[in-house]
Amino acid sequence: KKTRAVSAIDRYNDIHCEVDEELESLxxxxxxxxxxxxxxxxxxVRDPLVIFDDAIAVDDARTTEHFENIQSTNWQTxxxxxxxxxxxxxxxxxGWRTEFRSMEIQLTDFENAAFTVFVILLTRVVLTFDLSLYLPLSKVDDNMRKAHERDSVxxxxxxxxxxxxxxxxxAAASEKSENPDPPENPDKAFEGAQKAGFVASSSCQDHIWQGTADEYELMSVEEILNGKGDYFLGLIxxxxxxxxxIGCDRETFRRVSLYLDFIGRRGSGETxxxxxxMRKVVQQHPxxxxxxxxxPSIAYDLMMECKRIGEGRLQCPDLLGNVKIDPIFPGEAYDVYLSGNKMGNRERSELLRAYRRREPFQTHKEGGKGRKDGAQKGKDGGDGKGESESHDEFFHYKA
Incomplete structure (x- = not known):
């Protein structure tokens, strides 16, 4: 018999879900x-977790404030x-977006960049190659329970x-021709699929019924990331x-490959x-x-070590393998913007006085004699500073 296309939604939504029935009907x-x-x-089905004084009496025809109050506190993965x-x-x-929310922040910018780039790349991979990563929600919940176990990776x-x-x-046509019609009632789709041995197509667009009973299986994180056998290529x-x-340029490919290799090593246990x-640091603490x-002393020492690693002042092969983190400094964390604000008279006078006390300014005021002498002394083999070096001194106060 010829089968007709049906939605696979009921097959994958296989857990009980509380709903506001009146709102659903509306x-x-x-x-x-x-x-x-x-x-x-x-x-x-629940009340808002938080609400702000200035967002209680709003016009729902003009703003989505009330909806976003509920929506933004929906803390799913x-x-x-x-x-x-x-x-x-x-x-x-x-546009419409799907927010990936399960990631924990890492200790270094490199790690955060690696996981961010990986997730974004995966979205492009799924869209470009028309892939399906659908799983029944019962399996997703089972995965989350396992993920909370120690060393689950x-x-x-x-x-x-x-x-x-x-x-x-x-192949799809051949499989469809061997399968009976799916259930008529969409609400019974998943139940009927279980009884008849049907599964939904892996195509995100077609949602056809076909008989691939081994649609998913248990895999290690390394297998999911790096591949398994000759039938599963792996996400990386x-x-x-x-x-x-897409013809990625060489430099971008090199950088992204560093991120992907790092994630692959995390999945395999190399790092x-x-x-x-953290458990290792605590267990080895005196x-x-x-x-x-x-x-408190153990917690303090752990946090200080995290800080040093994050700032690049302590290299950690256990976490990063051969990746070296360049030191960063808090003073360089933010851009310095060009300001056009007017300076007060006192502030301007103090700045000018400080500027005039600099040795290079005094040298320049005297006609550059000091710079010429220094340059000549350098040419003669002495230890004087040449003219190019004097420019660097121009930006330092005289001791």
Whole structure:
């Protein structure tokens, strides 16, 4: 029998989800599709966690303040974000977004950049190659429970799709022809799929029914990142393939490869996670008594070591492998903006007096004699400073 296309939403939404039924009915009646209606009505099963005095009495026809108050406190691993309301008609349009929220901040800028670039690259990989990473939410929850276990990166296995790309048309047609019709009632789609052995297509666009019962399996983090067998390429090789596809320039490719290699080593256990490294530091501290008590002194020493690593004053191969972090200084953390603000008379006078006390200014005032003498002395083999070096002194106060 010929099958017809149905949505795979019910198959993947396989856990009970509380919803505001009145709101769901209102959204459905307004033309919002069932999946989005359930998502929004689920957000409104609870009261706002926070509310601001100036955002209580607002016009909901003109502002989304009340909606965003609920939406922004939806702390899931990913968050669907509608375009923000424009404050000015000429403001640029910000499109629909999915916010990736599960990442913990790392100790160094390099690590934060690596994970940020990796996530952004994955979004481009999924869109460009038309991949599907869909899993039933019950499997996602199972993965999250395992992720909270100690050393789960190395010891646990997580559910992941075996095949990410859409099936070839010929294979899909062959599989469809062997399958009976799916259930008529969309609400019973997942239940019917379980009984009949159906699974949804891996194509994000088609959502056809086909008989691939081994859609996903348990994999280690290293296998998910670097590949498994001859059937799963791995997320990092897919990123490299995408960079080749777009013709990435050599310097960008080199830098991004450093990030991807670093993430691959984290996944394989060649470098430690931040949590594993922190446990190691605590366990090796002289004050630690193997009693799970972290004393103030241990906590202080741990935080100071984190600070030194983050600032590049302490290299940490356990965390970063062969990556060297250049030292950073708080005074250089922010840009210095060119200011056009007028200076007061007293401030200007003090600055001029300080400027005139500088030795290079005095030399310049005397006609450059000192610079010429210094340059000549340097040419004659003495220890005098040449003219090019005197410019550097121009910006230092006289001791």
């Amino acid at each position: 959204l459905l009646a307004g033309g919002v599709d069932r999946a989005l209606s359930r998502h929004i009505s689920h957000l409104f 990913v968050r669907w974000k509608p375009p923000p309301q424009k404050t000015n008609p000429d403001d640029p349009h910000i 190395l010891k646990e296995k997580f559910w992941f799709r075996k095949h990410l790309a859409p099936p070839l048309p010929s 090789p897919l990123c490299h393939m995408y960079l080749d596809y 430690m996670t931040t949590a594993a490294w 004050e630690y008594q193997q009693d799970s008590v972290v004393t």
